[in-house]
Amino acid sequence: MNQSNSRTHAIVIGGSLGGLLTARVLSQHFQRVTILERDEVPEQPEARKGQPQARHLHGLLATGLQTMTRYFPDLPQALVNGGAVMGDFAEQMQWYTYGGYRQRFHMGVPATTMSRPLLESLIRERVLALPNMRMMDNCGVNQLLITPDGQRVTGVEVALRHEGNQLLEVLADLVVDCTGRGSRSPQWLVEMGFDAPPVSEVKVNVAYATRLYRRLPTDPRGTLWTLITPEAPRESRFGAIFPIEGDRWIVSMGGWHGDHPPTDEAGFLAFARNLPAPDIYDIISQAEPLSDITPIKFPHSVRRHYEKLRRFPAGFLVLGDAISSFNPTYGQGMTSAALQAAELDDLLAKRTPPEKLALAFFKRTAKVVDMPWQLAVGEDFRFPQTSGPKPPGVDFINRYVSKVHRATLHDPVVGLALLKVMNLMAPPPSLFHPKIVWRVLRGKRPSIEQSPMRQPAAAGD
Ligand SMILES: Cc1cc2nc3c(=O)[nH]c(=O)nc-3n(C[C@H](O)[C@H](O)[C@H](O)COP(=O)(O)OP(=O)(O)OC[C@H]3O[C@@H](n4cnc5c(N)ncnc54)[C@H](O)[C@@H]3O)c2cc1C
Structure with missing residues (x-):
């Protein structure tokens, strides 16, 4: 345990969607995985205190469903069996x-449309059925454990809530913080003598x-x-x-x-x-x-730029809303967490050395987060009251994207291009493809009636 190349035990802090997807990925690369969740986790689909957002509508982007299905092939059928549409x-x-x-x-x-608790409970059921997985609920992580030289995380200190907050040290070769928007990682890093990540807030x-x-x-x-x-x-x-x-x-x-x-x-x-x-x-x-x-x-939306740090302790990562919590109106958070977990899977499969893992991972998560962040923040800056770091050129882009929105009222080809971008299936510049620009700018009058279903014509028609 705790030798630099060992893959004996991994800990995931936080058993919400980001934590569950991370645990699923880690189960392929570590002998044992433990999820530590502060709340008591009910068996039935139910929102918990630590995830108040789960009571609200959660749309799942197409890329999110696709990525989750890669890790849980029977998920679509399980959703249907559970009553999802x-x-x-x-x-x-x-x-x-x-x-x-x-x-x-x-x-x-x-x-698919379903309640967030249903989606999470189906994923949790599948994660906990893995033979090398366990979840300890009622366990709040207070702090990280580190080597005497302060360069490597070796585990966590946990308060056992159902045992009068008795403290327990749990050792691991890798600890991943999936505690969401309220993550204390920036503070933990400073306590260990590292820098906190720069933050963007909109x-x-x-x-x-x-x-x-x-x-x-x-x-x-x-x-x-x-x-x-x-x-x-x-x-x-x-x-x-x-x-x-x-x-x-x-x-x-x-x-x-x-x-x-x-x-x-x-x-x-x-x-x-x-x-x-x-x-x-x-x-x-x-x-x-x-x-x-x-x-x-x-x-506010918040993005913690871990990718900008030069030094980071070995044996430790941060994932999901703990990195970036977007304005939820655009439905991107679960998909972003799934894509980040998939990047971690890939890096572990390539046997990235532990001392290089964090910086390589944060470089990749920055790429994952860039697109949803750009889309969400770009739309938010349509309002003059929005404040924070404004991406260059956003007013020009928004004027064009308004025309794109209007074109989708009558043109399914433009509709398809926009939906691909919104579902993180295509990059935003694809909306500037000459064939799309031509269709957007030719400015047919929008119909305000509900139109019958159409097949998108081939681009350029
Ligand atoms: C109102 C709202 C609506 C949203 N709608 C959508 C949507 O439509 N589509 C979409 O994709 N996303 C949506 N999101 C975002 C989505 O909920 C998150 O992206 C998703 O839950 C993944 O987050 P996470 O697992 O990283 O963190 P969270 O879901 O916040 O989970 C963090 C977990 O960590 C636990 N925890 C915290 N501290 C500790 C500790 N010290 N020790 C142990 N455990 C701890 C918490 O109890 C919790 O279970 C919405 C968010 C909000 C606020």
């Missing part, structure tokens, strides 16, 4: 924006409110899911209603820069009525509520 991404999604509904079309890319002052409703099988909308997003900065509210397991709708609404939804019945309905399209109000004004209205605030 599965379909084609662009066929199932009804998206109102910029004064109209986007053209729906067949994209050939699977998508203030968005977003808040959500979420409620569950009964979904009737006879509902004429079937299992379509609806997004309503603003033409920023003129509008600043969004809403989404997704069909989820248990014949329920989950509805989350929110807004930027203080345009926040109330949490009382009348205020929640009034907020829905004032969204740019009537779909959500039409459903929830008739449907039976099944839960309270739950709020959550998201003051």
Whole structure:
């Protein structure tokens, strides 16, 4: 144990989605993996205190589902068995924006809508079934253990919550911090004599409110899911209603820069009525509520630039929201965590030496995070109140992307190009391909009616 090249034991701190995906990857490279989670973890799909966001609508990008399926091949079927809705991404999604509904079309890319607790419980079940895996819940990690020269992490100190916070030292060859946005790694690094990572913070002052409703099988909308997003900065509210397991709708609404939804019945309905399209109000004004209205605030997106550090202790990594927590409106966090775990898998498979692992890993995670960060922050800077490091050229890009959004109302080829970027399947510059620019700029009038489903024509048609 604790010899520099040993792969006997790995610890993952945090048993939420980032931690579970990391544990799955580590199980292939270490003899034993232990997940240490501060909360008590229920067997049934349920949000916990340490992940309040799990009560809110979670959309899974196509790349996220694809990456998770690579590690859990039966996940799509398990989701269906659990009552999740599965379909084609662009066929199932009804998206109102910029004064109209986007053209729906067949994209050939699977998508699912489910509650976040269902997705997490199915992944947890599969991770905990691995023979070299164990989870210790009710275990809060207080600090890292280090070698006397302070250069290498050798384990963690844990408070056993169900045993009067008795302290326990757990040793490991690798410790991965997956404790989310509130990660104490920057502080731990400073205590060990290293630098904390530089931080980018973009203030968005977003808040959500979420409620569950009964979904009737006879509902004429079937299992379509609806997004309503603003033409920023003129509008600043969004809403989404997704069909989820248990014949329920989950509805989350929110807004930027203080345009926040109330949490009382009348205020929640009034907020829905004032969204740019009537779909959500039409459903929830008739449907039976099944839960309270739950709020959550998201003051700013945060990105910790571990890739900029020159020195980092061996035997230690940080992953998931602990690196980057994006404005959740764009649905990127789970996919980013999955892609980061896949990068770790690749580096471990290449037998990257332990003393080089952290810097190589953070270089790769920076690339993973760049694209969703650029997309989220770019959209957020449409609002003049947004503050923080503004990417160069963002105003110009946003003016063009507004035209892209408008073109998607009538042109499924542009719709496909945009959806690929939003699902992290293609890089943002692909929207500047001459064939797309030509279609965007020729400026056909958008139809504001819901159009019949189309097949995207071949690019250039
Ligand atoms: C309102 C909201 C909506 C969102 N919607 C989406 C969406 O639509 N799509 C999407 O992809 N993403 C969404 N996200 C982001 C998504 O929830 C996260 O990216 C995802 O949960 C992965 O995060 P994580 O596992 O890194 O951290 P978290 O989910 O925050 O988990 C951290 C875990 O660490 C545990 N922990 C903390 N400290 C300790 C400690 N000291 N010791 C032991 N355990 C500890 C916590 O209890 C928790 O279980 C949303 C986020 C918010 C806030």
